[in-house]
Amino acid sequence: MGGTLVVAEHVRGQLRDVTKELVTAAAELGDGPVTIAVIARDPGPLAAAANVPGVDEVVAVAVDADGFSADTALAAIEQLVSEREPSVVLTGFTVDAMGFAPALAARIDLGFASDVVAVRRDGGALVVERDFYGAKVRAELEFPGHDRVLLMLRPTVWAPAEGTGSATVSQLSVASESRSRHLEYVEAGGEGDVDITKADFLLSIGRGVGEKDSITRFEELATAMGATLGVSRPLVDAGWMPAARQVGQSGKTVKPKVYLAFGISGAVQHLAGMKTSGTIIAVNTDPEAAIFGVAHYGAVCDIFDVAEELEKLY
Amino acid sequence: MKIVVCVKQVAMLGDEVEFTPDGRGVDPDYLEHALNEWDSYATEEALRIREAAGGGEVVVVSAGDEDAEDAMRRCLAMGADRGVRIAGDGIPAGDPITTARALAEVVRGEGADLVLCGVQSSDAVQGATGTALAELLGLPRVAVVKKIEYDHAARKAVVHRELEGGLVDVNEVETPAVITIQTGINEPRYATLRAIKQAEQKEIEVVEPGQLGPPAASVRRMFVPPRGEGAELLGDDAAGVAQRIKQIVEERLR
Numbered sequence: 001m002g003g004t005l006v007v008a009e010h011v012r013g014q015l016r017d018v019t020k021e022l023v024t025a026a027a028e029l030g031d032g033p034v035t036i037a038v039i040a041r042d043p044g045p046l047a048a049a050a051n052v053p054g055v056d057e058v059v060a061v062a063v064d065a066d067g068f069s070a071d072t073a074l075a076a077i078e079q080l081v082s083e084r085e086p087s088v089v090l091t092g093f094t095v096d097a098m099g100f101a102p103a104l105a106a107r108i109d110l111g112f113a114s115d116v117v118a119v120r121r122d123g124g125a126l127v128v129e130r131d132f133y134g135a136k137v138r139a140e141l142e143f144p145g146h147d148r149v150l151l152m153l154r155p156t157v158w159a160p161a162e163g164t165g166s167a168t169v170s171q172l173s174v175a176s177e178s179r180s181r182h183l184e185y186v187e188a189g190g191e192g193d194v195d196i197t198k199a200d201f202l203l204s205i206g207r208g209v210g211e212k213d214s215i216t217r218f219e220e221l222a223t224a225m226g227a228t229l230g231v232s233r234p235l236v237d238a239g240w241m242p243a244a245r246q247v248g249q250s251g252k253t254v255k256p257k258v259y260l261a262f263g264i265s266g267a268v269q270h271l272a273g274m275k276t277s278g279t280i281i282a283v284n285t286d287p288e289a290a291i292f293g294v295a296h297y298g299a300v301c302d303i304f305d306v307a308e309e310l311e312k313l314y
Numbered sequence: 315m316k317i318v319v320c321v322k323q324v325a326m327l328g329d330e331v332e333f334t335p336d337g338r339g340v341d342p343d344y345l346e347h348a349l350n351e352w353d354s355y356a357t358e359e360a361l362r363i364r365e366a367a368g369g370g371e372v373v374v375v376s377a378g379d380e381d382a383e384d385a386m387r388r389c390l391a392m393g394a395d396r397g398v399r400i401a402g403d404g405i406p407a408g409d410p411i412t413t414a415r416a417l418a419e420v421v422r423g424e425g426a427d428l429v430l431c432g433v434q435s436s437d438a439v440q441g442a443t444g445t446a447l448a449e450l451l452g453l454p455r456v457a458v459v460k461k462i463e464y465d466h467a468a469r470k471a472v473v474h475r476e477l478e479g480g481l482v483d484v485n486e487v488e489t490p491a492v493i494t495i496q497t498g499i500n501e502p503r504y505a506t507l508r509a510i511k512q513a514e515q516k517e518i519e520v521v522e523p524g525q526l527g528p529p530a531a532s533v534r535r536m537f538v539p540p541r542g543e544g545a546e547l548l549g550d551d552a553a554g555v556a557q558r559i560k561q562i563v564e565e566r567l568r
C-alpha cells in the first residue's frame with residue numbers, strides 16, 4: 001500500500017525523456033517506493049533503460065501488442081494498480097497517455113488531473129497545480145475523497161533523472177484484448193525546404209499574422225534580418241506553411257541563439273518546442289499572453305507596426 | 315449512420331482578471347466565450363464522414379449552461395442536425411472525468427456509430443474528456459487523430475494518431491469508437507448567414523445530468539501565476555522596439 005507508480009513511455013524501442021522526468025517528480029513527492037512500469041512486447045531493453053536513480057522497482061510488463069495499444073496499456077496499469085495499491089500514478093501529459101490515463105481514472109474512480117506542473121503534499125493531502133485560460137490563471141487542485149490519484153505531468157518541467165539506478169527488476173505478463181492495432185509509422189512534415197532546428201536566429205510568427213497574405217511580408221523581413229522563418233501550429237493547420245516550419249510539441253524542438261516570437265500566445269505545446277532558446281523576444285498585443293512568461297524581452301505592440309519599423313532598419 | 319460530436323463552449327480571458335469571492339474561480343464578467351477550436355474540427359469531420367456516406371445524422375452534445383448553446387448553434391449552422399445539452403451547472407470546473415460522466419448517459423442513449431470529441435479544450439487543456447467518455451461507454455478510443463478513413467460496413471476505421479514531433483502512428487480501430495480530433499485534420503467550413511438563421515430552428519434538447527458521483531478533483535484556489543523574473547519590456551513605441559530588437563539580435567549573434 002502506498003508508493004508511486006510511474007508509467008514509462010517509449011516509442012519505436014526508445015524510452016522517451018518524459019519517463020525520467022516522471023521519476024524525478026515521484027522522488028520529489030516522496031510518497032514511498034517508486035515503481036516504474038514498462039509495457040511493451042519486449043520490455044527487457046526498455047526496462048534496463050528505465051532503471052535510473054530514484055526507482056525502487058522496474059516492472060517489465062510483457063504484452064501481446066506492437067507499438068502502443070490504449071486497451072493493453074489500460075489493462076496492464078489497472079492490474080498493477082490493483083496489485084501494488086499505489087497512492088499516486090504518474091504518466092506524462094503526452095499523446096499516448098491521453099489514450100489511456102483518463103480512461104483508467106474513469107474506470108476505477110481515481111482522483112485525476114492533467115497537464116500538472118507542480119505536485120506536493122500539504123499535511124497529507126495531495127495538492128497539484130495546473131493552468132487554465134491560456135495559462136493566464138493557475139489553480140491548486142485537491143482530491144477530497146480519493147486516496148488514489150492519477151496525475152498526467154507536463155513534460156520538461158522536472159529535470160530527467162540521469163544515471164544508472166539499482167532498482168530490482170520484476171516481470172509481469174498481462175493478457176488483454178486490444179480493439180485497436182498498430183499498422184505503421186509515418187514520418188510527417190520531416191522534409192521541407194529548411195531545417196529550422198539548425199538556425200541560430202528564428203523569427204516565428206503565429207496566428208497574430210491574421211491572414212495568409214501577410215506571411216510573405218514576414219518571410220521577407222526574416223530574410224532581411226538574416227533569420228529563418230518559423231511558425232506556430234495554426235499556420236500549418238491552415239495549410240499556409242509547411243509542417244517543417246512548425247515549432248512545438250508536434251513540430252520541431254528548436255534552441256536558436258535568438259527566438260523572436262511575433263503574434264504567438266505561448267500555448268504550452270508551443271513553449272515545449274522553444275523555451276530553452278538562448279534569448280527569447282516576444283511581441284504581442286496582449287500584455288498577459290503566456291509567451292511573456294518565458295521571454296527575456298517583451299513588447300506589447302502590434303507586430304505589423306514593429307515589422308514596419310524593422311523593415312526600415314534592415 | 316449516426317455520429318455524435320461532443321463540443322464545449324470555452325472561456326477566454328482578456329488582459330484583466332478578477333476571481334470569484336471564494337477564490338476558486340474566475341469572475342464570469344471577465345470571460346468571453348467561443349466554440350472550442352478543436353470541436354469545430356471534430357464537427358467538420360463528422361459532417362464530411364456523413365457526406366461521404368451519402369446520409370446519416372450528426373448530433374452535437376454539450377455539457378454546459380445555457381450559454382453553451384451558442385457553441386452548439388455554430389455546429390448546427392455548419393450542418394449538424396440537432397443538439398442535446400446537459401445542464402452543466404453541477405459539473406465542477408477542472409474535472410473532465412465528471413464532465414465525461416455527464417456526457418456518457420446522453421451519448422450512450424444515442425447509440426452512435428462514431429463519437430468524435432476535440433483533443434482538448436483551449437481553456438482547460440485536460441486532453442481527457444473524450445478518453446474518459448470512451449471508457450464509460452465501453453468503447454475503444456484513439457486520441458489525437460489527424461486522419462480518419464472510416465469503413466462503416468466493416469465497422470472499423472484506419473486512423474492517424476499524431477505523436478510528439480509530428481510522427482504519425484497509423485492504427486486500425488474497431489467501431490463504434492471514440493476518436494479525439496486534432497486541429498488541421500480538415501478545414502472547418504464557415505456557416506453561411508442563411509445556415510445560421512436555419513440553425514435557430516434546429517432542436518436543442520435540454521436534459522438534467524444524472525448522479526455524477528464525487529468529483530475527480532476540485533479547485534482549491536486560483537491565482538495569477540508568478541512570472542519569475544518576467545520579460546524585460548522594450549517599451550510600446552514600435553520604432554523604439556525595433557531599434558532594441560536589432561540591437562539585442564546583433565549582440566547575441568556576435
Ligand SMILES: Cc1cc2nc3c(=O)[nH]c(=O)nc-3n(C[C@H](O)[C@H](O)[C@H](O)COP(=O)(O)OP(=O)(O)OC[C@H]3O[C@@H](n4cnc5c(N)ncnc54)[C@H](O)[C@@H]3O)c2cc1C
Nearest residue numbers: 206207208232233248249250251263264265267269285303
Ligand atoms: C497535442 C497537441 C500538439 C500541439 N502541438 C503544437 C505545436 O507543435 N506547435 C504549436 O505552435 N502549437 C501546437 N499545438 C496548439 C497549441 O495548443 C495552440 O493552439 C497554438 O500554439 C496557438 O498558436 P498561436 O499562439 O499562433 O495562436 P493563438 O493562441 O491564437 O495566439 C495568437 C496571439 O497573437 C496575438 N496577436 C493577435 N494579433 C496580433 C497583432 N496584430 N500584433 C501582435 N500580437 C497579435 C494575440 O494576442 C495572441 O496572443 C498543439 C496542440 C495539441 C493539443
